[in-house]
Amino acid sequence: MIVKEFRELVRDRRTVGLLVALPLILLVVFGYAANFYVDHAEAAVVGPDAAKVAGQLPDFFDVTTTDASATEQDARDMLRDDEVDVVFVTSEAGVKALVDGSNLFAAQSIVAGLNSMGDKVTTEVLYNPDLTTSWVMIPAIIGLILTFIGTIVTSIGLVRERESGTIEQLAVMPIKPSTVILGKITPYFILAAIDMVIVTVLGMLLFDVPFNGNVLTFALGAAIFLFVVLGIGVFISTISQTAGQAIQTAFFILMPQILLSGMIFPLEAMAAGVRWIGYLLPLTYFTMISQGVMLRGAPIASLWLPFVVLTVMAVVVFTAATLRFRRDLAPERKPSKRAGGAA
Amino acid sequence: MSVALRAVDVTRRFGHFTAVDSVTMEVQPGEVVGLLGANGAGKTTLMRMLLGLLPTSAGDVEMLGGPPNRDRRRRVGYVPQNLGLYRDMTLAENLAFVCDTYGTPVPALPDGLEPYARTLVAEMPLGAQRQAAFVAALSHGPELVLLDEPTSGVDALARAALWDTIRGQSDEGVGVLVTTHYMQEAQQCDRLLLMSRGRLVAQGSEADIIGDTRALAVRTDDWAATFAALNAADAPVILDGRSVRVADLAQSDVEGILRGAGLHATVEAVPATIEERMLVLARADARAD
Numbered sequence: 001m002i003v004k005e006f007r008e009l010v011r012d013r014r015t016v017g018l019l020v021a022l023p024l025i026l027l028v029v030f031g032y033a034a035n036f037y038v039d040h041a042e043a044a045v046v047g048p049d050a051a052k053v054a055g056q057l058p059d060f061f062d063v064t065t066t067d068a069s070a071t072e073q074d075a076r077d078m079l080r081d082d083e084v085d086v087v088f089v090t091s092e093a094g095v096k097a098l099v100d101g102s103n104l105f106a107a108q109s110i111v112a113g114l115n116s117m118g119d120k121v122t123t124e125v126l127y128n129p130d131l132t133t134s135w136v137m138i139p140a141i142i143g144l145i146l147t148f149i150g151t152i153v154t155s156i157g158l159v160r161e162r163e164s165g166t167i168e169q170l171a172v173m174p175i176k177p178s179t180v181i182l183g184k185i186t187p188y189f190i191l192a193a194i195d196m197v198i199v200t201v202l203g204m205l206l207f208d209v210p211f212n213g214n215v216l217t218f219a220l221g222a223a224i225f226l227f228v229v230l231g232i233g234v235f236i237s238t239i240s241q242t243a244g245q246a247i248q249t250a251f252f253i254l255m256p257q258i259l260l261s262g263m264i265f266p267l268e269a270m271a272a273g274v275r276w277i278g279y280l281l282p283l284t285y286f287t288m289i290s291q292g293v294m295l296r297g298a299p300i301a302s303l304w305l306p307f308v309v310l311t312v313m314a315v316v317v318f319t320a321a322t323l324r325f326r327r328d329l330a331p332e333r334k335p336s337k338r339a340g341g342a343a
Numbered sequence: 344m345s346v347a348l349r350a351v352d353v354t355r356r357f358g359h360f361t362a363v364d365s366v367t368m369e370v371q372p373g374e375v376v377g378l379l380g381a382n383g384a385g386k387t388t389l390m391r392m393l394l395g396l397l398p399t400s401a402g403d404v405e406m407l408g409g410p411p412n413r414d415r416r417r418r419v420g421y422v423p424q425n426l427g428l429y430r431d432m433t434l435a436e437n438l439a440f441v442c443d444t445y446g447t448p449v450p451a452l453p454d455g456l457e458p459y460a461r462t463l464v465a466e467m468p469l470g471a472q473r474q475a476a477f478v479a480a481l482s483h484g485p486e487l488v489l490l491d492e493p494t495s496g497v498d499a500l501a502r503a504a505l506w507d508t509i510r511g512q513s514d515e516g517v518g519v520l521v522t523t524h525y526m527q528e529a530q531q532c533d534r535l536l537l538m539s540r541g542r543l544v545a546q547g548s549e550a551d552i553i554g555d556t557r558a559l560a561v562r563t564d565d566w567a568a569t570f571a572a573l574n575a576a577d578a579p580v581i582l583d584g585r586s587v588r589v590a591d592l593a594q595s596d597v598e599g600i601l602r603g604a605g606l607h608a609t610v611e612a613v614p615a616t617i618e619e620r621m622l623v624l625a626r627a628d629a630r631a632d
Binding site: 099164165168169171172173174175317 | 391394396413414417418421423424425426427428429430441444445512
């Protein structure tokens with residue numbers, strides 16, 4: 001029985017992959033990424049004494065901007081647009097630190113650093129004054145739920161068509177491949193959108209998470225992100241023969257998104273090599289949009305980067321996935337070199 | 344009337360493996376053509392190429408007057424091996440989906456299926472599932488029907504009912520190509536195509552294919568020991584109930600094997616069955632390599 005089990009295991013490449021990759025991923029993630037402490041913060045200093053104050057700040061603060069002519073309103077705009085983590089506003093009345101509370105772990109480190117400076121600086125935390133974890137987590141969890149539906153549920157739904165053999169029947173029927181793909185994906189898009197609304201509203205009602213920004217900006221970001229994750233789901237279905245394989249593959253894709261997108265561990269605290277993995281993950285960019293819109297009320301112009309990255313990802317992933325799925329519905333022009341299909 | 348389905352030198356390779364090797368065949372309107380062969384003979388691969396679901400590595404397919412494409416497939420009924428029904432939908436829901444896709448009215452269910460209209464397909468008996476797949480495949484009045492192992496796993500009564508449906512279609516001028524590995528079903532077909540290891544090794548009526556091929560009927564009281572002895576000697580032996588038959592071996596060889604095993608039996612040459620002829624052809628094909 002034991003020998004039989006080993007033989008089966010060795011021949012199941014995905015399980016072997018999971019057995020090898022999972023410990024490695026966990027080792028790398030928890031070794032290099034699992035760190036809540038942010039050891040530096042990007043800072044701007046504005047107001048008449050900007051240059052002087054910038055020179056007196058501890059090394060923890062990485063001053064990227066010094067602007068003597070900028071006002072407190074300019075400082076607030078810089079935080080809203082996620083240009084820095086903290087802005088020191090100098091005036092005759094003293095120095096005031098405005099901290100971006102939507103960047104929770106950086107804000108916690110900044111506030112701790114400011115407290116150690118005594119009364120020299122007054123502190124105001126914006127967007128998340130009590131540094132409540134749920135306020136930061138709920139916008140990210142919305143993305144996680146969309147990822148879950150987009151990858152796991154969609155891929156299972158599509159692969160079921162292959163498992164039951166009905167995909168061949170669809171190929172014989174007078175339906176265009178594009179119609180089949182649209183018909184298969186639309187329900188999941190709608191279900192994910194409904195889930196997103198429910199989670200967002202519940203998050204606001206149960207945890208008092210604010211929604212300071214434009215709903216349409218949020219909806220647009222979610223729709224683009226959904227195309228990315230639905231594309232991943234469709235892609236998984238094209239490389240899986242069974243629902244079990246689809247779940248395994250989706251798990252491979254889902255786990256890094258949870259651990260490395262900045263949802264749990266701050267990207268700034270990760271080792272550079274691991275952080276770049278995070279920058280390749282779509283959830284990282286959706287989280288930027290959802291936290292930006294919900295907490296900071298960021299306008300679309302200041303979120304151009306995550307919007308552009310997600311749009312490129314959506315076009316690439318969705319196109320590749322639908323082209324692969326289409327191959328199951330319309331015969332190739334040239335024979336495939338894949339084995340199988342003989343009977 | 345033009346040919347319903349034609350393949351000319353159709354070949355399909357998967358890497359170095361040739362699943363279908365230069366097959367030429369045709370199906371006329373109103374004709375029931377049986378595609379026979381053991382599992383792995385290439386029947387399903389050939390059928391998928393005929394439908395245009397799998398491209399050919401070489402050769403041409405003509406279906407209802409031209410290459411198989413979506414427009415022509417609209418005029419084809421297809422029942423795949425796994426039936427192509429949604430198992431977590433009811434029979435009525437499945438039929439509604441198919442008819443909606445083809446833009447045809449939902450047909451009345453035959454008496455045998457009426458009780459299952461609101462039953463999930465997964466919960467229907469296999470015979471009823473196969474009958475339902477037929478109803479779905481024929482609902483749009485196809486001119487050509489392709490059936491892949493349509494009676495596999497169903498009881499004799501249900502099989503007879505399905506063949507009634509197939510013959511009914513051919514009577515209306517529909518060309519039918521049906522794959523099966525039940526040699527008994529060969530008698531139901533107008534013409535047979537025999538495949539072995541991807542090749543078409545014979546075609547014609549059952550009588551044409553069998554010709555004067557003879558098999559050996561071995562009569563014995565100890566059929567189990569007789570079968571075991573012949574099988575151990577690598578003879579092409581077939582057990583039909585308690586009756587032992589041998590194809591493609593000389594009578595003297597069979598008698599010699601049985602004598603060597605200390606078994607008493609009478610061996611008589613009799614007309615071969617289609618299954619035995621198939622065995623002879625498959626062995627000849629293997630020897631040719």
